[in-house]
Amino acid sequence: MTASTALLKSLETLLGPEGHSTDPDVIAPKLVEWRGRYRGTTPFLAKPRTTQEVAQLVRLCAQAGAAITPQGGNTGLVAGQIPDGEILLSLERMRAVRALSPLNDSMVIEAGATLHEAHVAAEGVNRRVPLSLASQGSATIGGLISTNAGGVHVMRHGMMREQVLGLEVVLPDGRVLCALDALRKNNTGYDLKQMFIGAEGTLGVITAAALKLSPAVTSRVVAVVGLASADAALALFHRARHRADGLCAFELMNRQSIAMALKNVPGLREPLAIAPPFTALLEFERCGSNGLEEGIEAMLAEAMDDGDILDAAIAHSKAQEDAFWKLRESLSAGHRTGEPQANHDIAVPVSETPTFLEAAQREAQALSPGARIVAFGHMGDGNIHLTVMAPEGAIEFPREAVLRRMHDLAAGMGGSISAEHGIGVERREELTRFKDATAMAMMRTLKAALDPHGIMNPRALVSVE
Numbered sequence: 001m002t003a004s005t006a007l008l009k010s011l012e013t014l015l016g017p018e019g020h021s022t023d024p025d026v027i028a029p030k031l032v033e034w035r036g037r038y039r040g041t042t043p044f045l046a047k048p049r050t051t052q053e054v055a056q057l058v059r060l061c062a063q064a065g066a067a068i069t070p071q072g073g074n075t076g077l078v079a080g081q082i083p084d085g086e087i088l089l090s091l092e093r094m095r096a097v098r099a100l101s102p103l104n105d106s107m108v109i110e111a112g113a114t115l116h117e118a119h120v121a122a123e124g125v126n127r128r129v130p131l132s133l134a135s136q137g138s139a140t141i142g143g144l145i146s147t148n149a150g151g152v153h154v155m156r157h158g159m160m161r162e163q164v165l166g167l168e169v170v171l172p173d174g175r176v177l178c179a180l181d182a183l184r185k186n187n188t189g190y191d192l193k194q195m196f197i198g199a200e201g202t203l204g205v206i207t208a209a210a211l212k213l214s215p216a217v218t219s220r221v222v223a224v225v226g227l228a229s230a231d232a233a234l235a236l237f238h239r240a241r242h243r244a245d246g247l248c249a250f251e252l253m254n255r256q257s258i259a260m261a262l263k264n265v266p267g268l269r270e271p272l273a274i275a276p277p278f279t280a281l282l283e284f285e286r287c288g289s290n291g292l293e294e295g296i297e298a299m300l301a302e303a304m305d306d307g308d309i310l311d312a313a314i315a316h317s318k319a320q321e322d323a324f325w326k327l328r329e330s331l332s333a334g335h336r337t338g339e340p341q342a343n344h345d346i347a348v349p350v351s352e353t354p355t356f357l358e359a360a361q362r363e364a365q366a367l368s369p370g371a372r373i374v375a376f377g378h379m380g381d382g383n384i385h386l387t388v389m390a391p392e393g394a395i396e397f398p399r400e401a402v403l404r405r406m407h408d409l410a411a412g413m414g415g416s417i418s419a420e421h422g423i424g425v426e427r428r429e430e431l432t433r434f435k436d437a438t439a440m441a442m443m444r445t446l447k448a449a450l451d452p453h454g455i456m457n458p459r460a461l462v463s464v465e
């Protein structure tokens, strides 16, 4: 599957000097995964500017039997974007907004644009793309769709899949699937775009997407709440969901996750006067009349009177809102310390989150006494980013055993081993332990039908055989 000199020459001619690089200094940052756990290699970085160039590039690679790894913003956390000798395909020069229609509440945007760029374009016509995640300044539309990314507003607006109306995709033989219609209803057979959402670049290269636009938010309330336990967090989640309007984010952070962020990320502040075992960050939104804050204040006061919460603070300025969110968004960076650790992206039914957290704590201690549990995530979706860190100063750490045990725990509660980051290279083996055999076989059939020679991101998610 390696690229011949003849193929590289043809690609150089096709893409021109602006459209490719073999300079190790240019390529180097694209070969290292965000956490520094994977380092890749590639003979050639391709940077096409148009869908036609992508199509010709893929056709040439297919004819030569050379494999391709698509890469967006390189923020993926399961290493699916890191090549191991494949041609590295970046859409960084394809980031145009092709169409923007507030009357149809839709936009067509090229796959190399970042989520932040899509937000700015939508805000320009008083709309929004309601997907938010800490990596939005770098993560691209193509990467977000290929991983079916989630983020902090999933409980109200759904994952990336829910934002996609149509797609343009270059297939593994170089044909272009043009399904960019911005329709809400289109029952004309298989909804082919769905196959590419969450496919991690294994079925084709997404070159553009038609996205849904949502109404702009007119009022927003952000609050942080101190809690004695995960059970109290679950009770508050239901109170906030059913007794107040517009809950759009419910993020849970354990003490260890906040402590590590405060220690390792400059400029953060403890959000409450106390340091409770758990802190929840709640966001409420409304697109219409005011009066949102009064309802939330009343709901939190009631929770305090009932003894369900320890403390609470509502942001009264944009700066305070940003500070609350900055803490939450810095948690991943806070434990990127280079120490041995096992990172998880687990989903369990929301009702099971406290039980899962308690069991995870117990099992992690049994496998590695003194292990530190960094637990945070999108509790409103039952999605916990659990990191088990080696005891302070320890060199030995049973990482594989911890990963497998946490996955077993989640699966035993009806959960998933990957809520929003995908499978990539990192979780391929674990996928085969948990995915239903028929579903696995169907995934392979699909892969073989579209990519019989296995040239599209061959090491991620699923192979032909």
Ligand SMILES: Cc1cc2nc3c(=O)[nH]c(=O)nc-3n(C[C@H](O)[C@H](O)[C@H](O)COP(=O)(O)OP(=O)(O)OC[C@H]3O[C@@H](n4cnc5c(N)ncnc54)[C@H](O)[C@@H]3O)c2cc1C
Residues within 6 Å of the ligand: 034, 069, 070, 071, 072, 073, 074, 075, 076, 077, 079, 080, 081, 091, 111, 132, 133, 134, 135, 138, 139, 140, 141, 142, 143, 144, 145, 146, 147, 148, 149, 150, 151, 152, 200, 201, 202, 204, 205, 206, 207, 332, 333, 420, 421, 424, 457, 460
């Ligand atoms: C600090 C931080 C916070 C994060 N928070 C969240 C979060 O809250 N929720 C969440 O879901 N994720 C989160 N992530 C993970 C990451 O941002 C998402 O997975 C994102 O969707 C990846 O986008 P990307 O453009 O960086 O893609 P990459 O990392 O470059 O690629 C990811 C996968 O998509 C494929 N791909 C990329 N572009 C294309 C394309 N055009 N066509 C076909 N395949 C393609 C790649 O081959 C790879 O398999 C976070 C990451 C970081 C670093």
